[in-house]
Amino acid sequence: GAVVSQHPSRVICKSGTSVKIECRSLDFQATTMFWYRQFPKQSLMLMATSNEGSKATYEQGVEKDKFLINHASLTLSTLTVTSAHPEDSSFYICSARPTLTGGDSPLHFGNGTRLTVT
Amino acid sequence: GESVGLHLPTLSVQEGDNSIINCAYSNSASDYFIWYKQESGKGPQFIIDIRSNMDKRQGQRVTVLLNKTVKHLSLQIAATQPGDSAVYFCAETGYSTLTFGKGTMLLVSP
Numbered sequence: 001g002a003v004v005s006q007h008p009s010r011v012i013c014k015s016g017t018s019v020k021i022e023c024r025s026l027d028f029q030a031t032t033m034f035w036y037r038q039f040p041k042q043s044l045m046l047m048a049t050s051n052e053g054s055k056a057t058y059e060q061g062v063e064k065d066k067f068l069i070n071h072a073s074l075t076l077s078t079l080t081v082t083s084a085h086p087e088d089s090s091f092y093i094c095s096a097r098p099t100l101t102g103g104d105s106p107l108h109f110g111n112g113t114r115l116t117v118t
Numbered sequence: 119g120e121s122v123g124l125h126l127p128t129l130s131v132q133e134g135d136n137s138i139i140n141c142a143y144s145n146s147a148s149d150y151f152i153w154y155k156q157e158s159g160k161g162p163q164f165i166i167d168i169r170s171n172m173d174k175r176q177g178q179r180v181t182v183l184l185n186k187t188v189k190h191l192s193l194q195i196a197a198t199q200p201g202d203s204a205v206y207f208c209a210e211t212g213y214s215t216l217t218f219g220k221g222t223m224l225l226v227s228p
Contacts, residue, residue: 006161034215041126043207044162044218093161095216104150104169107216109161 003027004096006110013084013117021079021113023094029074030096034107035067038091047092050077074099084117091115126205128223137195137226141208141219146189148210148217153182153193156205156221165193165206200226 003026013019023033031052036044048069049057056069066088068080077096081088091114095107131137143151149170154162168175168182168191175182181194191208203226208219 004161036218043221046215046217049215095161104211106152106164106167108164109154111161112159114159 002098002108004094004108004110006094006113008113009111010114011116013115015085015117016083018080018082019084019115021081021092021094021115023077023079023096023110025075025096025098025108028096028098029100030077031074031099033071033077033094033096035069035077035079036093036095038093038112040091044093047079052077081115084115086117089115089117126221126223128225130225130227131198133198133200133226133228135198137193137198137202137224139193139195139206139222139224141191141193141222143189143191143208143210143219145210145212145217146186147212150211151182151184151191152209152211152216153180153191154207154209154218155202156207158204162207195224198224198226200228202226 005024007022033050035047037047038044047062050069050071052071058064071077091112093112095109097107152167153165156162166177166182168184173184179196183192205221205223207221209216
């Protein structure tokens with residue numbers, strides 16, 4: 001159980017275009033989902049916390065107008081990278097925790113999206 | 119042996135050895151800790167967790183030790199196998215958001 005599906009797994013786009021990444025909890029509901037970014041050989045950096053039915057909470061230094069997050073249902077959060085540039089190329093990973101569990105339970109992660117902006 | 123790469127420290131072991139991966143956490147208020155394994159091109163996979171009211175927890179071939187006095191966490195893997203080769207991250211949380219450590223790459227030679 002507790003499977004998180006992320007789509008697409010890889011995407012290549014041209015500079016200036018927008019890319020949408022989907023994160024779905026397949027067998028549980030998640031009021032809160034998290035979006036991370038990871039550069040090669042580095043750790044995961046939290047970008048934002050996605051809250052179902054309300055605005056996302058962004059970490060310091062993350063542009064909310066560039067990384068649009070929508071959490072329209074208890075099983076789906078989307079991250080849209082707007083007007084992508086080569087420096088946005090990275091590995092984006094989403095995670096979720098079942099709604100009925102507390103903060104002392106593990107997050108379940110998707111398999112990530114490799115974004116390459118040319 | 120253990121070496122420091124560009125960003126990621128690396129631990130190289132022989133198959134069958136025991137591996138110990140260490141992690142220093144920063145927030146003394148954190149009360150829940152998790153070890154994740156990340157294989158190349160994939161998301162992190164849960165290995166084992168421990169709450170702050172414990173100092174040791176064992177799973178199948180893995181043991182996590184927590185020393186709150188020095189804010190140190192370790193992951194011990196018994197009889198390491200080539201399939202254990204991956205990057206291992208510790209993560210800490212107080213309630214909601216999870217903060218990841220820098221990670222250690224484990225390389226297991228047959």
